[in-house]
Amino acid sequence: MPVPKAELHLHIEGTLEPELAFALAARNGVTLPYADTEALREAYRFSDLQSFLDLYYGLMAVLRTAEDFTELADAYLARAGEQGVRHAEIFFDPQAHTARGVPFGVVVEGLCAALDRAEERYGISTRLIMCFLRDESAESAMATLEAAKPYLGRITGVGLDSAEVGHPPAKFREVYEEAARLGLRRVAHAGEEGPAAYVREALDVLGVERIDHGLRCLEDPELVERLARERVPLTLCPLSNVRLRAIDAIGDHPLRTMLAAGLVATVNSDDPAYFGGYVEDNFDAVRDALGLGEEELRTLARNSFLAAFLEDDEELRGRYLAEVEAYGFGA
Numbered sequence: 001m002p003v004p005k006a007e008l009h010l011h012i013e014g015t016l017e018p019e020l021a022f023a024l025a026a027r028n029g030v031t032l033p034y035a036d037t038e039a040l041r042e043a044y045r046f047s048d049l050q051s052f053l054d055l056y057y058g059l060m061a062v063l064r065t066a067e068d069f070t071e072l073a074d075a076y077l078a079r080a081g082e083q084g085v086r087h088a089e090i091f092f093d094p095q096a097h098t099a100r101g102v103p104f105g106v107v108v109e110g111l112c113a114a115l116d117r118a119e120e121r122y123g124i125s126t127r128l129i130m131c132f133l134r135d136e137s138a139e140s141a142m143a144t145l146e147a148a149k150p151y152l153g154r155i156t157g158v159g160l161d162s163a164e165v166g167h168p169p170a171k172f173r174e175v176y177e178e179a180a181r182l183g184l185r186r187v188a189h190a191g192e193e194g195p196a197a198y199v200r201e202a203l204d205v206l207g208v209e210r211i212d213h214g215l216r217c218l219e220d221p222e223l224v225e226r227l228a229r230e231r232v233p234l235t236l237c238p239l240s241n242v243r244l245r246a247i248d249a250i251g252d253h254p255l256r257t258m259l260a261a262g263l264v265a266t267v268n269s270d271d272p273a274y275f276g277g278y279v280e281d282n283f284d285a286v287r288d289a290l291g292l293g294e295e296e297l298r299t300l301a302r303n304s305f306l307a308a309f310l311e312d313d314e315e316l317r318g319r320y321l322a323e324v325e326a327y328g329f330g331a
């Protein structure tokens with residue numbers, strides 16, 4: 001059994017495997033511009049974040065009903081369970097669905113039908129984080145936050161994703177202020193393709209508690225020192241970074257440098273259906289390419305639970321942390 005871990009950077013729409021995409025397309029009468037699953041997989045050669053996003057948003061056309069979202073989440077949770085995930089904080093992109101006429105409530109209710117039975121079926125506790133598309137307007141993000149109000153009992157936090165460069169965090173200052181007033185936790189993608197300054201801005205202007213990716217923080221040593229001192233977790237996604245060409249090869253990933261700098265690094269899968277692996281596959285990839293040892297792997301697993309939004313259930317966090325300490329690597 002893989003090491004117990006929390007997955008903190010996972011877009012549920014990014015778990016849409018080609019087989020499920022075609023099955024949902026048939027069920028919903030949607031025609032996909034690919035002959036079959038093989039042709040679709042062939043298209044997964046990305047040159048940057050935008051080239052991925054174009055395909056990712058396009059394929060979402062097959063997601064129409066609450067049941068579709070339930071199936072999607074169920075398929076992820078089953079895979080995640082096999083990969084040692086004990087706790088999952090799941091992103092979703094409401095605007096990518098409401099823009100196609102799928103109501104906010106359909107998405108949340110569909111996802112929650114799967115999340116509600118995840119503990120019982122897969123032994124996984126869950127949280128839901130709604131992400132704003134940063135290449136859409138702040139007004140659209142605010143309207144999305146408004147649409148979320150009837151469902152706030154089910155939503156733990158807000159995030160910020162999509163095309164990063166040219167859409168700095170400060171664009172969403174008021175939206176994040178309102179989210180904080182509503183008692184929502186705050187995270188944001190920053191420093192994936194964008195500069196270290198965006199990481200700083202996400203902390204200072206949006207008040208985020210974790211940085212998603214944060215890769216480019218390394219270009220600013222003072223910022224690295226601050227992230228380490230304030231113990232701001234980074235949710236890294238190594239296979240994603242290779243596929244989206246943020247780095248040339250997995251062996252170039254700066255994870256080891258980040259751990260040595262005292263950063264609270266975690267390893268996650270981002271969009272596993274598109275990037276060639278789920279979370280344990282990411283652990284395996286960095287272990288093999290960077291030669292990580294038992295203590296580094298245990299630190300990554302421990303960090304994932306320390307960084308999780310489990311303040312409402314510290315007993316559960318404690319149990320997960322005890323599982324990490326008791327885990328026997330190489331068994």
Ligand SMILES: Nc1ncnc2[nH]cnc12
Nearest residue numbers: 011161162163189270271
């Ligand atoms: N890696 C990523 N970066 C930004 N937005 C995303 N949406 C889904 N995956 C993403």
Ligand SMILES: [Zn+2]
Nearest residue numbers: 009161189270
């Ligand atoms: Zn992401």
